[in-house]
Amino acid sequence: MSSGRPLRAGPVGGHLRVTLQRDYCMISLHAGSAVTAAFLASLVEAVEALTIVLAVAVVRGLRPALLGAVAGLAVLALIVVALGPLLDRVPLNVLQIAIGILLLLFGMRWLRKAILRAAGIIPLHDESTAFAKEEAELREQVQRHEQRLDWLAGLASFKAVLLEGLEVVFIVIALSAGRGVLLPVSAAAFAACLLVALSGVFLHRPLTRVPENALKFAVGVMLSAFGLFWTGEGLGVDWPGADLAIIAFIALFLGTGLACVALLNRRGAAAKTAS
Amino acid sequence: MKNLVASLRELAGLFVEDGALALAIIAVVVVAGLVAALAPAASWLSGLILLCGCLGVLVVNVATAKRG
Numbered sequence: 477m478s479s480g481r482p483l484r485a486g487p488v489g490g491h492l493r494v495t496l497q498r499d500y501c502m503i504s505l506h507a508g509s510a511v512t513a514a515f516l517a518s519l520v521e522a523v524e525a526l527t528i529v530l531a532v533a534v535v536r537g538l539r540p541a542l543l544g545a546v547a548g549l550a551v552l553a554l555i556v557v558a559l560g561p562l563l564d565r566v567p568l569n570v571l572q573i574a575i576g577i578l579l580l581l582f583g584m585r586w587l588r589k590a591i592l593r594a595a596g597i598i599p600l601h602d603e604s605t606a607f608a609k610e611e612a613e614l615r616e617q618v619q620r621h622e623q624r625l626d627w628l629a630g631l632a633s634f635k636a637v638l639l640e641g642l643e644v645v646f647i648v649i650a651l652s653a654g655r656g657v658l659l660p661v662s663a664a665a666f667a668a669c670l671l672v673a674l675s676g677v678f679l680h681r682p683l684t685r686v687p688e689n690a691l692k693f694a695v696g697v698m699l700s701a702f703g704l705f706w707t708g709e710g711l712g713v714d715w716p717g718a719d720l721a722i723i724a725f726i727a728l729f730l731g732t733g734l735a736c737v738a739l740l741n742r743r744g745a746a747a748k749t750a751s
Numbered sequence: 752m753k754n755l756v757a758s759l760r761e762l763a764g765l766f767v768e769d770g771a772l773a774l775a776i777i778a779v780v781v782v783a784g785l786v787a788a789l790a791p792a793a794s795w796l797s798g799l800i801l802l803c804g805c806l807g808v809l810v811v812n813v814a815t816a817k818r819g
């Protein structure tokens with residue numbers, strides 16, 4: 477966070493040093509939370525994509541699975557190259573509002589789902605079930621379209637990598653927009669994807685032991701907090717404490733989410749007792 | 752065409768899963784935006800509407816969710 481030197485309030489030089497140190501802390505704080513959110517979100521997305529790619533590899537072999545995945549990555553790269561320069565031309569406050577709203581929609585969707593799963597209202601996401609479902613669907617397609625098997629299998633792998641990858645790209649862009657933290661945030665997302673891919677190569681099975689709902693809860697909280705911050709900034713809100721407000725928002729969303737889980741659990745228990 | 756529609760639906764599904772939640776979030780942002788435009792000096796009010804609105808929307812949405 478800080479350089480470790482004591483803060484000394486001298487005349488002009490001292491004031492400048494304090495200001496620089498405070499700005500450095502703010503940037504580190506923002507970068508730290510953005511990097512964590514990008515890493516965790518990318519981990520979840522990569523695990524989901526890996527499950528489908530593995531199912532394709534099991535049903536039709538490694539070739540269509542890898543070809544589909546590589547094609548998905550290539551299309552993703554094209555999208556990034558095409559859209560990247562366009563983002564620089566959008567006025568900052570418009571970009572903040574647009575990204576803020578998308579982050580709110582995306583983050584609160586994840587948080588809502590994680591709360592409902594933690595409270596047992598909807599079933600937990602299970603990678604082995606997702607793997608079995610994808611495998612069964614592919615086998616059914618095999619019976620229906622004998623001559624187009626590799627094509628269909630490759631398409632399933634392609635779609636999984638493209639859709640989950642789009643989420644990763646969106647998260648990276650949204651968390652780093654206009655803050656000069658694109659490199660560390662991209663590196664965190666890349667590291668998470670690489671980690672999952674390597675795990676898949678060595679394990680040859682879906683990563684069922686990843687605590688996906690807890691990760692989704694954490695990421696939903698962080699993305700919602702960032703979304704709230706960005707939307708407010710875009711609307712001209714002068715948040716107290718500037719970037720420090722993000723930490724307060726994270727705490728508020730986390731507290732609200734946990735309170736909702738406790739409330740829903742208590743309500744469920746009361747309903748069970750009554751029946 | 753069917754594949755394209757399905758893909759577009761999946762793409763939209765990245766952001767919108769529960770229509771009521773998405774609409775409520777947009778409504779909160781619109782109200783906060785209107786307040787920011789009408790009373791630029793009281794930007795704190797827009798911030799407060801955004802913060803309380805988003806948390807409120809989340810609580811109401813999960814509290815009224817049906818068992819699936």
